[in-house]
Each structure stands twice: as C-alpha cells, then as structure tokens.
Amino acid sequence: MSSVLVNAPRSARRGDVIEIKTLILHPMESGFRAGANGTLIPRDIIERFTCAYNGVEVFRLALSPAIAANPFIAFSTVATETGTLVLRWTGDNGFAVEETLSIAVE
Amino acid sequence: MTSRRDVLKATAMAAGAALAPRLATAQASGARVIVVGGGFAGATCARWLKRLDARLSVTLVEANDTFIACPFSNGVIAGLRTLEQQRFGYAALGREGVALIFSAATAIDPGGRSVTLADGQRLACDRLVLAPGIAINWGALPGYTPQAAERLPHAWQAGAQTLLLRRQLEAMPDGGVVIMSAPANPFRCPPGPYERASLIAHYLKANKPKSKLILLDAKDAFSKQRLFQSAWTTLYPGLIEWVGLSAGGKVTSVDAASSTLITDFARHTAAVANVIPPQKAARIAELAGVADRTGWCPVEPMSFESTLQPGVHVIGDAAIMGAMPKSAFAANAQAKVCAAAIIARLGGRTPPEPRLINTCYSLVAPDYGISIAGVYRPANGRLADIPGAGGVSPLDADGAVRAQEAQLAEGWFRTITAEVFG
Numbered sequence: 001m002s003s004v005l006v007n008a009p010r011s012a013r014r015g016d017v018i019e020i021k022t023l024i025l026h027p028m029e030s031g032f033r034a035g036a037n038g039t040l041i042p043r044d045i046i047e048r049f050t051c052a053y054n055g056v057e058v059f060r061l062a063l064s065p066a067i068a069a070n071p072f073i074a075f076s077t078v079a080t081e082t083g084t085l086v087l088r089w090t091g092d093n094g095f096a097v098e099e100t101l102s103i104a105v106e
Numbered sequence: 107m108t109s110r111r112d113v114l115k116a117t118a119m120a121a122g123a124a125l126a127p128r129l130a131t132a133q134a135s136g137a138r139v140i141v142v143g144g145g146f147a148g149a150t151c152a153r154w155l156k157r158l159d160a161r162l163s164v165t166l167v168e169a170n171d172t173f174i175a176c177p178f179s180n181g182v183i184a185g186l187r188t189l190e191q192q193r194f195g196y197a198a199l200g201r202e203g204v205a206l207i208f209s210a211a212t213a214i215d216p217g218g219r220s221v222t223l224a225d226g227q228r229l230a231c232d233r234l235v236l237a238p239g240i241a242i243n244w245g246a247l248p249g250y251t252p253q254a255a256e257r258l259p260h261a262w263q264a265g266a267q268t269l270l271l272r273r274q275l276e277a278m279p280d281g282g283v284v285i286m287s288a289p290a291n292p293f294r295c296p297p298g299p300y301e302r303a304s305l306i307a308h309y310l311k312a313n314k315p316k317s318k319l320i321l322l323d324a325k326d327a328f329s330k331q332r333l334f335q336s337a338w339t340t341l342y343p344g345l346i347e348w349v350g351l352s353a354g355g356k357v358t359s360v361d362a363a364s365s366t367l368i369t370d371f372a373r374h375t376a377a378v379a380n381v382i383p384p385q386k387a388a389r390i391a392e393l394a395g396v397a398d399r400t401g402w403c404p405v406e407p408m409s410f411e412s413t414l415q416p417g418v419h420v421i422g423d424a425a426i427m428g429a430m431p432k433s434a435f436a437a438n439a440q441a442k443v444c445a446a447a448i449i450a451r452l453g454g455r456t457p458p459e460p461r462l463i464n465t466c467y468s469l470v471a472p473d474y475g476i477s478i479a480g481v482y483r484p485a486n487g488r489l490a491d492i493p494g495a496g497g498v499s500p501l502d503a504d505g506a507v508r509a510q511e512a513q514l515a516e517g518w519f520r521t522i523t524a525e526v527f528g
Contacts (some may be wrong), residue, residue, distance in 0.1 A: 005353070006371075021371065025352055070351070070352040
C-alpha cells in the first residue's frame with residue numbers, strides 16, 4: 001500500500017475551482033512525549049507541504065507538533081492550464097515524499 | 107481554575123441539599139421515581155429500585171410494550187437466530203410492582219420534577235432516571251436520511267432494520283460485494299461492527315462464496331482488533347477487507363440511490379450496504395437538557411446524576427461514562443449503581459463509591475467466541491478503567507477455547523436477559 005492517498009480531478013474546465021485531498025501515513029511524533037524509560041521521544045514530524053502547479057507554488061502549509069498522525073490535507077486551487085501538480089511533503093530526519101498528478105484543462 | 111463543570115457541580119450539590127428535607131418527607135410515604143426507557147439500563151434500574159426499597163413508587167415509561175435486544179441481533183442478520191429470540195416483555199417487572207406505562211415521553215421538566223407523555227398527561231416524580239438509549243445522528247453523515255436507511259439499513263437499533271439487512275443479504279446474488287461502514291467513537295457497542303462483519307462473512311462463505319465484504323472504518327483501531335483480525339485470517343481469508351481511517355476508510359457521504367458509500371478518496375458501490383452511522387443520545391435527552399454539544403449526556407460517576415440537570419440521572423448508552431463502553435452489560439451495571447445511589451440519596455445517605463464491571467462477548471463464527479472485560483471506578487469526575495482488573499481473550503488460544511467462549515456468550519445472553527426481563 002502506498003503511504004499517500006490523493007484525490008484530485010484528472011480534468012477540469014479553465015477557471016474551475018478544484019479540490020485536492022491528501023492523506024499521508026506519518027507518526028507526527030511531537031517530541032514532547034516521554035518513552036518507556038522516561039526520556040523524550042525525539043521529534044519526528046512533517047514540517048512542510050507544498051503544491052506546485054506547473055512549477056508555480058499554489059499552496060503551502062507549515063505543520064506543527066500539535067498535528068495528529070497521518071495528516072489529512074485538503075485545499076483548493078483554480079484550474080488554469082493543462083499540466084502537472086507536484087505535491088511534496090518534507091520534514092524531520094530527511095523525510096521527503098513527492099507525488100505528481102496530471103490534469104487536463106480545456 | 108474553576109471550570110464550568112465545577113460550577114455546575116456546586117450548583118447541583120446546593121440544589122440537592124435544598125431538596126433533601128422535602129425528599130426525606132416524600133420517602134416516608136414512598137418517594138416516586140420515574141424511569142424513562144425500558145432497555146437494559148432502564149428496565150434493570152426500575153426493577154432494582156423496587157427490589158431495594160419496596161416502598162418506592164416506581165414507574166417505567168417506555169414507548170414499546172416489547173423490547174428487541176441488540177446483543178446477538180448480528181446473529182439474526184447472519185441467519186443464525188430469529189428476531190423472536192431477541193424479543194422480551196415487561197410482565198415480570200409488572201409482577202414485581204413496577205408500574206408500566208407504554209407511551210413515549212415527550213417532555214421533561216427542568217430538575218426532573220415531571221414527565222409529559224405523548225397524550226399530554228404529566229407524571230410528577232421526586233427523582234427521574236433517563237435511559238433512552240441512542241438516536242441515529244441524522245445530518246452527521248451527508249446523504250444518510252431516514253429514507254436512505256430504508257435502502258442502506260443501519261440495523262443499529264434492533265427490529266425492522268435488522269430484518270431488512272437480513273433480507274437484502276439473502277436476496278443478494280453470489281459475487282455481490284457487501285460494504286459496511288463503522289463510525290468514529292463513541293457509539294453503541296464498540297465491537298459490534300466487527301462481530302457483524304464476521305457473521306456476515308460466515309453467511310457469505312457458506313452461501314455466497316464469490317462475494318466479499320469491505321468494512322470502511324472512520325477509526326484506525328477498534329475493540330478486540332487483534333483477535334478479530336487474527337480470526338478473519340483463519341476463518342475468512344480474503345473475504346473481509348478492513349479499510350481504516352489512515353487508508354481512507356472514513357465514509358464522508360452516501361448516495362442511497364446508487365448504494366454508494368463515498369470517502370475522501372474513493373466511491374464504493376455495494377450490492378448490499380450497511381451504514382452504521384454516527385449516533386447521539388436519544389431525543390428526549392436533548393429535550394430534557396441533559397445532552398451536551400457532543401450529543402451525549404455528561405454525568406457524575408457516583409450516581410450518574412446529570413452534571414447539566416440536577417435531579418435527573420442518565421444511564422446506559424445515552425450517557426458519557428468515561429472509559430466504560432456503551433454495552434448492555436455496562437448499562438445493566440450502571441442501572442444497579444444508580445438505583446442504589448437514588449435510594450441512598452432519598453434516605454439522606456451518601457452513596458458508596460461504586461465499582462462497575464463490563465463484559466462483552468463477540469462471535470466471529472457460531473463456534474468461535476472472543477471476549478473482553480473491564481472494571482471501572484470513579485476517578486477525577488469520570489469512570490476510569492482499573493488497570494490490570496479486566497482482560498481479553500488470549501490471542502493464541504486453540505479452537506476448543508474459542509468454542510467454549512461461544513458457549514459462554516450464549517450463557518451471557520440468557521443470563522442478562524433473564525435478569526433484566528425474566
């Protein structure tokens with residue numbers, strides 16, 4: 001099973017507002033919890049999510065330790081031209097996941 | 107820091123103190139207690155109030171003259187039992203001196219001083235117990251309406267809905283896909299959706315071997331999960347597909363016309379769909395002002411008196427019972443504690459601190475039972491689990507143990523229904 005779920009339209013009319021929904025598997029360990037031996041479990045979170053539409057950033061989200069595991073992110077943008085949407089999640093310990101979607105705009 | 111709850115509690119205590127002399131007088135001539143709702147919680151409470159103090163005037167107000175039990179109703183859906191075996195009457199309560207009124211309660215006075223019935227009659231009382239059970243939270247799942255439930259049954263209130271789902275499964279062609287959805291917590295009978303999936307799978311395996319079942323879940327963890335999933339691997343390999351929250355399992359809307367359950371990431375069209383929707387306390391709890399914004403009823407953990415409406419006790423599935431799940435056995439245990447606490451209060455005594463037990467059996471197949479038990483006590487204003495006091499079936503038990511637990515489950519049902527209605 002992929003670690004990412006994405007739901008976005010494959011096609012749209014120019015000017016349509018399109019919704020993009022994502023869910024990524026990630027523990028979002030806050031860094032504030034004590035482990036079994038009493039020491040803090042090191043922070044391990046996704047810090048940043050971006051969406052680039054044909055190379056132009058159209059959405060950016062800064063995530064914090066207060067966000068629960070497996071973040072669900074939904075946002076909307078305007079369908080302007082045929083091309084690709086690149087979704088990118090980056091965070092602690094070199095975490096980086098990228099998904100590329102294509103969209104046909106008429 | 108003083109919370110709103112503390113203020114309400116202080117108010118509740120002040121009101122209780124003010125009423126004490128009047129209630130003591132009332133008791134001398136037999137205080138009047140009304141119990142609204144005749145399920146496992148309400149019927150138990152009415153019966154035990156009368157047993158613990160025969161001088162009490164106890165009235166049970168219930169809309170139906172026959173109770174249809176939810177525990178074991180998954181067996182009806184799977185064709186293992188008849189609905190008749192789920193029906194119980196109130197004659198035994200009547201013989202023990204509980205006054206029975208078969209009418210819906212339509213209004214409750216503030217402070218629980220009276221109950222209004224469907225015909226407009228008002229019954230006055232000194233103490234009120236609400237045990238109304240659940241209502242489907244229509245509106246919480248877009249597209250799921252009472253009309254939609256005639257096509258996509260919930261079968262989460264036993265009766266016509268149970269039989270509807272049974273008929274749909276029988277009529278389904280071999281190869282049809284059954285899709286179930288389970289809600290986020292809290293809801294009635296936490297292991298119920300998984301027992302149901304198991305028993306439907308049992309039916310499919312024997313009768314519709316090309317069919318499969320998909321269970322879409324708004325949670326990533328559920329009651330007795332490892333036991334269920336291990337049993338599914340053994341008994342129903344490839345038949346049950348469980349899709350948890352993090353795999354996109356949360357159903358966000360339904361389309362009844364096409365029998366489609368819609369998540370944020372996919373559309374699942376079913377041959378038979380069973381939507382177990384979000385729930386809340388039954389309507390009378392809202393009307394009585396004992397339900398909070400969650401839709402459920404906050405209570406203090408010693409006598410289950412509402413923290414919102416002093417004088418009104420709430421027990422069973424409608425109440426927020428902390429760590430204690432919404433189950434028939436829990437309702438039965440809460441009802442006894444509530445009855446004893448009411449009698450203590452009426453006599454001017456402080457109720458003793460209770461210990462409550464819940465046991466819950468689930469059938470994965472007719473000869474394969476698993477169980478969980480918990481023990482609870484009041485702590486910090488809520489019922490808390492006593493660590494180490496409960497337990498679950500062992501994960502590595504053999505078939506004989508599972509068969510024995512299935513037998514124990516049958517005994518559990520016979521015992522609790524005999525105690526409450528027999």
